[in-house]
């Protein structure tokens with residue numbers, strides 16, 4: 003299980019819904035529910051109101067029914083009488099009718115119409131017009147009479163305008179005479195009882211009520227809902243009335259409609275319904291709002307969960323070890339990189355005191371000061387030493403960040419750290435490289451410079467003398483050339499050892515390079531001490547050397563300069579000691595010489611050389627040679643290094659180390675350097691025109707790099723030859739690069755902007771500050787050939803090359819190895835990941851024409867390549 007696990011999701015699908023959607027759905031459901039309840043309640047209110055109306059209307063109906071039915075029953079008596087006495091007299095009719103009238107409250111008149119012609123009417127007064135009325139001739143009444151005969155049933159006609167005036171409701175009864183004495187039943191005629199419609203309505207209470215209800219009746223002629231309106235406003239039937247059927251005799255019907263006088267009240271105006279609607283709506287919105295807020299809160303929690311989860315995965319995947327402690331120094335969590343680095347498992351450390359888990363900064367002595375600084379500065383960063391679980395100590399780069407709670411109190415500390423053993427080891431190696439000569443292990447030129455400065459200030463403070471002895475082994479070059487480098491190297495190592503034996507421990511023995519050594523004799527009271535040491539040295543170094551099977555003889559020439567008389571600065575003193583050493587050589591070698599002012603001859607010799615260099619430039623005595631650079635992976639030629647030579651009229655071809663240092667002492671190097679740059683780029687453009695793709699590397703000296711004109715020169719030459727980025731490379735030595743680092747950095751950045759690539763030459767021989775190197779806009783490092791030489795046999799050299807290559811790769815740089823002389827060296831470097839190699843294995847530096855022939859022989863020269871232009875390898 004991983005110590006820091008991403009926050010698992012504790013939210014369901016609903017929790018992930020948008021707050022607005024949740025609120026909308028909730029409000030919708032709430033409002034729908036409210037609407038349903040409100041509607042139900044409204045229906046109930048409506049139903050109650052209708053029921054109340056129906057109850058009132060029911061009373062009316064009951065009265066109407068009873069009034070009409072009682073009149074009908076009364077009429078039936080007359081019908082029965084006529085059926086029994088079809089030949090009744092007028093008087094008999096009058097008697098019966100009179101009685102009926104006295105019982106029938108609403109009876110206006112009674113008439114009988116044998117054969118459908120009115121013969122008797124009671125009372126006659128006022129109804130005379132009805133006598134002899136033939137129903138068949140009255141269109142208003144004919145239909146109901148015919149219907150009555152056809153159905154043999156009571157017929158309710160009207161209400162209608164009576165011929166005798168007024169509105170009446172006519173009950174008509176057919177009179178059939180029963181079969182008697184062989185005579186079949188026959189229709190006799192009809193009896194009409196006319197009821198006063200107004201009085202009937204009034205008796206039913208319809209017209210006199212003050213109950214706030216409007217009524218209407220339809221069903222003329224007893225046709226119920228099919229009949230015309232006989233009372234009230236016809237529009238009432240369209241106003242959703244309460245309707246009741248008024249059931250009359252023999253299936254006749256009226257329809258009674260009732261609505262409140264003020265009309266139906268909307269149930270939604272009912273305070274209860276209104277209250278319900280408002281309460282339901284408000285509740286729905288309130289719940290929706292609450293859920294909206296809750297959902298927003300959940301979403302914020304989810305977002306925080308996601309952030310935490312992301313942070314957890316980042317911490318999980320970090321290569322840096324992470325440990326989080328609480329304010330009481332207890333481990334809260336660690337990441338996998340922590341476990342891998344410290345060797346402990348998360349389970350074993352979580353909850354334990356940090357001091358048990360990691361020594362620094364939790365030891366009792368250091369903890370408080372660390373945490374005070376973290377609190378004060380908001381962060382602590384530095385390098386400390388710690389130990390793993392098995393006790394192994396290692397250096398780590400550690401950052402501590404405080405985590406503050408809402409109260410601003412520090413609640414936790416985040417410790418982020420990485421094992422920097424490898425970097426420290428590389429730095430140590432580089433430091434060693436920077437300060438020591440790899441062959442002899444003696445301090446190198448840079449280290450000597452520092453030690454001389456220290457010794458000078460010590461001598462100044464204590465009023466003592468300091469002597470510098472420069473030792474050059476006579477004819478060393480011959481030994482080297484004839485017996486091989488390894489013999490030469492062994493000799494140099496032995497020289498170093500013998501020199502050590504000649505001096506006190508507090509004195510310094512350094513190697514400047516080649517066969518040149520310097521001894522510093524410190525704390526001298528008299529120059530005699532220097533002479534004594536020089537004497538010892540001459541004797542010791544002149545003794546034979548047993549190397550391999552050889553017995554070698556070499557002698558030293560020693561120059562001595564004394565501080566402060568012979569030079570108050572390191573450069574002055576070394577220059578004069580150098581003159582003294584040349585003087586010793588000139589004096590027949592195997593001796594020592596003190597510097598004295600008369601040695602200005604040396605200076606004038608140099609002056610003479612400078613003069614002839616001036617002439618050499620004027621008389622165009624320089625030529626350029628080009629040395630191929632080969633890609634290790636493919637074996638292809640990828641570039642050439644430009645190396646200048648002096649075509650001296652008497653001395654022949656003079657190598658650069660004989661005149662470049664002198665040219666570098668004055669501005670001569672700038673003129674020479676400009677010519678080299680121009681000529682190299684002219685040649686480069688010719689090659690490119692011929693289809694030969696090459697990178698050309700040109701050496702820059704310190705003075706050139708500091709020259710104000712360099713940038714303009716490079717810009718001009720790039721434009722003039724239309725050089726593309728990456729075609730021109732400038733090399734500066736490591737020591738030049740590190741001098742005046744800020745200005746160098748600025749200049750390199752500007753050069754790089756011109757598309758020029760930059761390389762550090764002779765890497766490993768000077769002192770490189772990693773921090774400066776990191777900042778420089780470089781493309782490659784060139785490993786000095788002194789490290790390549792014994793790469794297969796000397797584990798130190800192999801380790802240095804490997805460290806340099808790995809350092810270069812860490813800095814994003816590629817590597818060119820110089821001085822590759824054997825296939826084995828080439829393969830070895832290739833295996834170490836070195837991208838490029840240069841050396842005699844492939845070719846010596848060659849004039850342009852010879853280089854082209856060399857390339858052609860390798861089959862890498864394009865067909866179209868032009869012949870070398872005249873002047874390619876000529877001199878200035």
Ligand SMILES: Nc1nc2c(ncn2[C@@H]2O[C@@H]3COP(=O)(O)O[C@H]4[C@@H](O)[C@H](n5cnc6c(=O)[nH]c(N)nc65)O[C@@H]4COP(=O)(O)O[C@H]3[C@H]2O)c(=O)[nH]1
Pocket residue numbers: 629644645646657658659662678701702703763764787820821822823840841842843847
């Ligand atoms: N033993 C051995 N040596 C090899 C091998 N391959 C190449 N070399 C030599 O190593 C030197 C490489 O040049 P450098 O380190 O830049 O060192 C150069 C460079 O610092 C300086 N120099 C040469 N040409 C120029 C130039 O045009 N301008 C400046 N400022 N300095 C130059 O002079 C130094 C010496 O140059 P060279 O004598 O031409 O010596 C060259 C080259 O001939 C090999 O396999 N074995």
